[in-house]
Amino acid sequence: MVKIYLDPGHGGSDTGAVGNGLQEKHLTLAIALKVRNILNNNYRGHQVRMSRTTDRTLSLTARTNGANRWGADYFVSIHINAGAGTGYEDYIYSGLSNRGTTAQYRQIMHEEIMKQVDFQNRGSNQANFHVLRESTMPAVLTENGFIDHATDAAKLKSDAFLDQIALGHARGIAKIFQLPSKNSSGNSGNQGNKSPSTGNETHSIVDYLKSIGEDSSFANRAKLAKSYGIQYYTGTAAQNTRLLNALKSGKSPSNSAPKSTKRVHLPASASTWRTYRLNVKPVKKNSDWSLTPAAFGGLTYDILAEPYPNVVTIQTGRGRRNIYIGPETGARRL
Numbered sequence: 001m002v003k004i005y006l007d008p009g010h011g012g013s014d015t016g017a018v019g020n021g022l023q024e025k026h027l028t029l030a031i032a033l034k035v036r037n038i039l040n041n042n043y044r045g046h047q048v049r050m051s052r053t054t055d056r057t058l059s060l061t062a063r064t065n066g067a068n069r070w071g072a073d074y075f076v077s078i079h080i081n082a083g084a085g086t087g088y089e090d091y092i093y094s095g096l097s098n099r100g101t102t103a104q105y106r107q108i109m110h111e112e113i114m115k116q117v118d119f120q121n122r123g124s125n126q127a128n129f130h131v132l133r134e135s136t137m138p139a140v141l142t143e144n145g146f147i148d149h150a151t152d153a154a155k156l157k158s159d160a161f162l163d164q165i166a167l168g169h170a171r172g173i174a175k176i177f178q179l180p181s182k183n184s185s186g187n188s189g190n191q192g193n194k195s196p197s198t199g200n201e202t203h204s205i206v207d208y209l210k211s212i213g214e215d216s217s218f219a220n221r222a223k224l225a226k227s228y229g230i231q232y233y234t235g236t237a238a239q240n241t242r243l244l245n246a247l248k249s250g251k252s253p254s255n256s257a258p259k260s261t262k263r264v265h266l267p268a269s270a271s272t273w274r275t276y277r278l279n280v281k282p283v284k285k286n287s288d289w290s291l292t293p294a295a296f297g298g299l300t301y302d303i304l305a306e307p308y309p310n311v312v313t314i315q316t317g318r319g320r321r322n323i324y325i326g327p328e329t330g331a332r333r334l
C-alpha cells in the first residue's frame with residue numbers, strides 16, 4: 001500500500017498569500033481535496049492522508065511529524081505563489097541531487113501538471129523549505145500560479161481550473177507509484193486516454209452539494225438519491241449523474257410536496273459570480289469569493305432574503321452569502 005501524504009499549504013490564521021480577492025489557504029485546500037478524490041476514485045493500491053482537511057492553523061512541524069510518523073512514501077505540499085511573477089514551478093530540498101529519486105519524482109509531477117494547465121512553465125527548483133527538509137521521505141512542493149498576478153488569479157477563480165491542477169497532481173502521483181487504475185480490470189489494459197469519468201462525476205455531485213450548502217457526505221447523498229427514486233445508491237457514476245441531473249433540474253423530490261420558496265437561477269453562461277459576506281456592502285471590491293455557475297451547467301438557489309433591491313441572500317458552501325442578481329446579469333428568478 002503506497003502512502004501518499006498531501007499537505008495543503010497554510011490554513012486557519014495563516015492565510016498564505018492573498019491577492020485579487022483570493023486567499024492561498026483556501027485554494028491549496030480545494031486542490032488537495034480534489035487530488036485526494038481523484039486518487040481514491042480512480043486508482044487502487046494507495047492510501048491518502050492529509051495534513052489538514054479543513055481551514056485550520058497547523059505548524060510546519062506538525063505537518064512533517066504527521067507524515068514521518070505515518071511512514072508516508074511521498075510528501076506533496078501544495079501552494080500558490082506570490083511576488084511579481086506568473087506560472088507554475090516546483091521544488092525539492094536544496095540538499096538533494098538533481099538526479100536522485102526525489103528529483104525524478106519531481107520531474108514526473110512537473111510534466112503531468114504542465115500537461116493539464118496553461119500556466120507559464122517556470123521550471124523545477126530547489127529550496128531549503130521546512131517541509132522539504134524535515135520530511136523523511138521524498139517530498140515535493142508545488143507552486144500553482146501567482147495569486148497577485150491578474151491572469152493567474154483569474155484562472156485560480158475557476159473551479160474547473162482547480163480540477164485540472166488536481167488532475168495533474170493525481171496523475172503524477174499515480175505514474176510515480178504505478179498505481180493501477182480502477183478501470184483497468186476487465187478492459188484488456190486499455191487505459192491509455194481514458195479520462196477518470198467516475199471520479200469527475202462523484203466529484204461534481206460533491207461540489208454541487210457543497211455549492212448549494214447541502215451536506216455532501218455519502219449518507220446524505222444516499223438519502224437524496226432515495227428521495228429522487230434512485231434505489232440502492234452505492235455512488236456509481238451513473239447514479240451520481242442521475243442524482244446531479246435531478247438536483248439541477250430544480251424538481252422537488254418525488255416523495256415530498258413542492259416547495260413554494262422563491263428561487264434564483266444563475267445561468268451556465270456565467271463563469272464566475274461574485275458573492276459577498278452578509279456584513280459588507282455588496283459592491284465589487286468587497287467580494288472575496290465567487291461561485292462558478294458555468295462549472296455546474298448553471299446553479300439554482302433558494303432566496304432566503306432580499307436585503308437590498310436585486311441583492312439576495314443564498315446558502316452556499318461557505319455559509320449564507322449575498323449575490324447581486326440585477327436584470328443585466330442574466331440571473332433568472334424562478
Ligand SMILES: [Zn+2]
Pocket residue numbers: 009010016017024079080
Ligand atoms: Zn504558500
